[in-house]
Amino acid sequence: MSSLLLFLFLFLTPSSTLEFRYHNNREIQQYLVEINASNPDISHLYSIGPSVRGQELWVLALGLSPHRHTVGIPEFKYVANMHGNEVLGRVLLLQLIDDFVRGYRNKEDWSVKLLNSTRIHILPTMNPDGFDESDTNCLFSQGRANYNGVDLNRNFPDAFAGLRKQPQLDESRREAEVRAVIGWLRMESFVLSANLHGGALVASYPYDNSNGGSELVGGASVCPDDDVFNHLAKVYSHNHASMHRGDQCRDSRLFPEGVTNGYLWYSISGGMQDYNYVWAQCLELTLEVSCCKFPPQNQLPALWTENRKSLLAFIMQIHLGVKGRVFDGSGVPVQNAVVEVKGRSNMCPFRTDKHGEYYRLLLPGEYVFTVTHPGHKVLTETLNVPHGPDQYSAMKHDFMLRRIPATTVSPQANPTEANSTEANPDPQL
Numbered sequence: 001m002s003s004l005l006l007f008l009f010l011f012l013t014p015s016s017t018l019e020f021r022y023h024n025n026r027e028i029q030q031y032l033v034e035i036n037a038s039n040p041d042i043s044h045l046y047s048i049g050p051s052v053r054g055q056e057l058w059v060l061a062l063g064l065s066p067h068r069h070t071v072g073i074p075e076f077k078y079v080a081n082m083h084g085n086e087v088l089g090r091v092l093l094l095q096l097i098d099d100f101v102r103g104y105r106n107k108e109d110w111s112v113k114l115l116n117s118t119r120i121h122i123l124p125t126m127n128p129d130g131f132d133e134s135d136t137n138c139l140f141s142q143g144r145a146n147y148n149g150v151d152l153n154r155n156f157p158d159a160f161a162g163l164r165k166q167p168q169l170d171e172s173r174r175e176a177e178v179r180a181v182i183g184w185l186r187m188e189s190f191v192l193s194a195n196l197h198g199g200a201l202v203a204s205y206p207y208d209n210s211n212g213g214s215e216l217v218g219g220a221s222v223c224p225d226d227d228v229f230n231h232l233a234k235v236y237s238h239n240h241a242s243m244h245r246g247d248q249c250r251d252s253r254l255f256p257e258g259v260t261n262g263y264l265w266y267s268i269s270g271g272m273q274d275y276n277y278v279w280a281q282c283l284e285l286t287l288e289v290s291c292c293k294f295p296p297q298n299q300l301p302a303l304w305t306e307n308r309k310s311l312l313a314f315i316m317q318i319h320l321g322v323k324g325r326v327f328d329g330s331g332v333p334v335q336n337a338v339v340e341v342k343g344r345s346n347m348c349p350f351r352t353d354k355h356g357e358y359y360r361l362l363l364p365g366e367y368v369f370t371v372t373h374p375g376h377k378v379l380t381e382t383l384n385v386p387h388g389p390d391q392y393s394a395m396k397h398d399f400m401l402r403r404i405p406a407t408t409v410s411p412q413a414n415p416t417e418a419n420s421t422e423a424n425p426d427p428q429l
């Protein structure tokens, strides 16, 4: 083949350019299957389960080791179209996949470095059934819910429900799409995530709910990692073409710097971002990426340009803070060790995964860490944390526990129990 022909062949391969239009669910599946088939070295396609009507919820994982977790490589995710009629996120995430793959094939530094340091999971539609029902209107909510008419962003277990007046949702009323996401969070230990919506232009962060307890400060429901969340939201809004200006949509309220505490905007019970943060120790934002829920097709290239830099800058933030492993007295990685940072009492303390790993997103500064595990002495260490995103890696630090001498160990506190417990605590508190 002459080089001209080769050039034409490469250029005209269908997967090389992704059209700016709304792909239906079948087309999205087809696109993901093609990307997976032609990029086996950096992609892995899997389903987290079916929707109510039996459409698979496909996730494409991208990374230099796409099939499984690698110790030291944090897991990131983007989820779009949880509300079936909020559709720009679908388009953005498909374009993002295309950009990553093309960038990697062209050996562009940004793509190679991100895929070498991060495993990125992309779920373009969490509510394919809702999308099928949706109207192309900017404001209306036709298609928002799933096939059973349930708003998926009100259907997760809620940390604040049950404690006071708000009733906890019965487990049997959990929708298929929500069960799929909960299962996904148990399968992978995600560190950072965002969930793309439409109808406003703002980056919103936990909490979305409150019991009117001490978390309620000046109308906001403030979580222990408020400083980190505020930073994460600003990374998105300031890298976006206009979100940081804060008043871009007609009739919308003013959002200083384009960010807001979720509860301060409006409270919801059973939301996905609080669930991620409280029960899966994954920091998740809710990104409202367009004033119009279903933007006209001819606006898609401009909307992609407005969001592209933000989408990439946000992924980079997974390298904030500290990461490493916890080892027991004999050098074996410890699962389920509690790794806490002084001044941040998370409702469910963050725990090590099955490889004994922990990841803790923190802004640069000095932090006191406490590591606890049955049968071992409580370990306290002060760490000076630099800014990781520039290095494509959080600071690395391992914790070495020391056993409490055998005579004082109670029978149930056996030191080597790496396999005996699950990575995540039970969500039914």
Ligand SMILES: *[C@@H]1O[C@H](CO)[C@@H](O)[C@H](O)[C@H]1NC(C)=O
Pocket (backbone or CB within 6 Å): 033, 036, 037, 040, 044, 045, 046
């Ligand atoms: C993804 O590609 C691999 C390698 O070609 C293939 O074995 C696998 O079945 C594909 N997965 C899906 C879901 O198409």
Ligand SMILES: *[C@@H]1O[C@H](CO)[C@@H](O)[C@H](O)[C@H]1NC(C)=O
Pocket (backbone or CB within 6 Å): 112, 113, 116
């Ligand atoms: C990936 O990162 C590792 C260490 O961080 C480095 O040694 C390796 O060269 C990188 N690979 C690529 C393809 O950049």
Ligand SMILES: *[C@@H]1O[C@H](CO)[C@@H](O)[C@H](O)[C@H]1NC(C)=O
Pocket (backbone or CB within 6 Å): 332, 416, 417, 418, 419
């Ligand atoms: C964990 O399980 C694996 C395989 O099931 C086993 O080889 C290993 O010894 C176990 N580790 C501990 C600490 O029990």
Ligand SMILES: [Zn+2]
Pocket (backbone or CB within 6 Å): 083, 086, 197, 198
């Ligand atoms: Zn929404």
